[in-house]
Amino acid sequence: PPAPAPRRPTHVVIISEDGLRPDSLTEELTPAHMALMREGMAALQADTIPQSDTLPSHAAMLSGFGAEEHGLWWNSYQRDRGYIRVPTVFSIAHAHGLSTAMIVGKPKLRHIARPGSVDHFERPSYLCGGVARRAAAYFTEEQPALLFVHFSDPDEFGHSHGWMSDAYLAAVHHSDRCLATVLDAIDASAAGADTLVIVTADHGGHSRHHSGGHLEVDREIPWIARGPGVTADTVLDRPITTVDTAATALAALRLTPSPGMKGVSILTYAR
Template sequence: MKKVIVPLFLLLIAACFLAIPCSAKSKAKHVVLIGLDGWGAYSVPKADIPHIKQLMAEGSYTLEKRSVLPSSSAVNWASMFMGAGPELHGYTEWGSKTPELPSRILNGHGIFPTIFQQLRDARPEAEIGCLYEWNGIKYLVDTLSLSHYAKAPDYNQYPEALCSMAENYIKEKQPTLLAVCFDNPDHVGHKAGHDTPEYYAKLKELDSYVGRIVQAVKDAGMLKETIFIVTADHGGIKKGHGGKTMQEMETPFIISGKNVRKNGVFHESMMQYDVASTIAYIFGLRQPQVWIGRPMTQVFR
């Protein structure tokens, strides 16, 4: 009888460990997340973006990550940072500053749990930053969990300001987690249209900023311990977004750096809220029960 009970007991213990996400060793010391608002995955094959494509070649990526609905800004930035969709975090509109639906739970700061707060709770001394051009970002990141956050000055007058802010912050502070949120190509998509020459010119410009941020990481001596993520909140079609076309819903997710496989494209299903879960996995964090995101574990060594 004992010969039967012991193996079953061990199997039950093993099943529990497999079912419950637990803390583990970090995959890297630093994560730099670069978000391009309104960047549709359809554009990648046609775009002149050598720095981004180098990260793709040196890491793993999908062009099929789907936004939550509606396929617009605040609801998807929230989902990217909060590990869950609008049904749970409650931000449902393009410009949401507070939840239109009651958040399923609130953390000690009175906001739905974010990846920034999860990292802060686990590592109180970590340097955690968020830099952005669109002011709406600050309502979605739990600023009380951040070491530093700042909005860049008007893009039309100072187009390189956000990139310069990111370069300086990386070199001065060597952040554990940094999110850099560019507000284009969304504006170009609304003004000139998505999938237009103007749109691709903007992508080329933004790619140069990605290259500068990667170089700043090198200059800061962080490169060998950093994972880069380049992604977007939503895409677009004609001069709009928010609908249910694949041009609006599919966005790139590119991950490269320390302990990331040089696998190229992966085809496993990925949703917007899986970004937060993947960052939590990188840092060995236990994700909140309310999150529904899944880490893209297949991209790691």
């Protein structure tokens, strides 16, 4: 008999840990991340865009376009400046009748949620404890087709104490526990086996800074994915950039990317 068709995701969860440097991930400090890497595929030398700030980088991650196209050059919530000017993973999914949600730690990310594209936008807390609990509960209750979750902790303590300081590494450990909270909820849900999880970051950092992307350590980010069709314990040895996240999410949901989108689906390399 012919081999059964490979399982395809019906849900995608993108989790971004703000300011997470890939060289902070260790078995002792971040067991949930390391387990996820064993269960899926990972690249620890992916790159964000040159504008390595939270809002421009997340806009690129969730649209597949660079800052020149998406237009979100600033890095704070400024209501009067409106919304991202290109389609996003949310607007494309929503246009095809799929449910979408963003549960985040920073209000500036609302600039990415164009009206009519995100069914549920919530900022329950700044640090990740409240965000993770709400994201876990929301996925359990609603099982949206596309969920974006954002943790602030590594960035907060990188700015206040320095990237790779003891306080920063403690924040990374806390972010790992928050990740475990969300992953446990996904795995326990009816949709768990059909969910592609992508874990990444918007930028790294050095000293107490990351802006401008002049240093590789500011641009370098982790990129981890686990789910249907992804071979376990796979090391991705091709160049990966943050715009590939949008393309991968759309490909997983069998949606056509926007014309001009820069990213490529990493699922091509998943088997």
